[in-house]
Amino acid sequence: MNMPEELNIGLSNEQRESVGTILSKILGNQHVLYMKMRNYHWNLTGPRFHTLHEFYEKEYDALAKAIDETAERVRMIGGVSPGSMGEMLQLATLDEAEGALIDGSDSIKALVDDHEACIRDLRGAISTIEEDYRDVGTADFLVELLQAHEQSAWMLRSFMS
Numbered sequence: 001m002n003m004p005e006e007l008n009i010g011l012s013n014e015q016r017e018s019v020g021t022i023l024s025k026i027l028g029n030q031h032v033l034y035m036k037m038r039n040y041h042w043n044l045t046g047p048r049f050h051t052l053h054e055f056y057e058k059e060y061d062a063l064a065k066a067i068d069e070t071a072e073r074v075r076m077i078g079g080v081s082p083g084s085m086g087e088m089l090q091l092a093t094l095d096e097a098e099g100a101l102i103d104g105s106d107s108i109k110a111l112v113d114d115h116e117a118c119i120r121d122l123r124g125a126i127s128t129i130e131e132d133y134r135d136v137g138t139a140d141f142l143v144e145l146l147q148a149h150e151q152s153a154w155m156l157r158s159f160m161s
């Protein structure tokens, strides 16, 4: 993590660098999930097209806002945010989905899996950031992200038959 700014906020450069690296990985996964939701919004098939098409649009709009906040959080702690798709893909641990027609149920299952992976990642990230790096501001921000993924996973599960 590139940390060009010297800040006097009670965190060492090393602490800020480690937190910035964790935030960048979260940002990479957010981009993969964002693109996947758009992909499914476009390429959905099946009788629930209209409902899911609209639901995915609301979901990726909310995620776009979270993406912005994550990148800005990197800047707040003095780091430089990754800015290219190449960087995002290198940082991400979620798998991309190529453009292809997809049945509603398959798209729901794939997105629940991704949200659950994000929840697990964030749970680990929050304790590391709180306990090892003492950055309570970022930990608090990540709690909100985790809760948003929990809500999305819950709503998606309600579509499962």
Ligand SMILES: [Fe+2]
Binding pocket: 041, 057
């Ligand atoms: Fe659209």
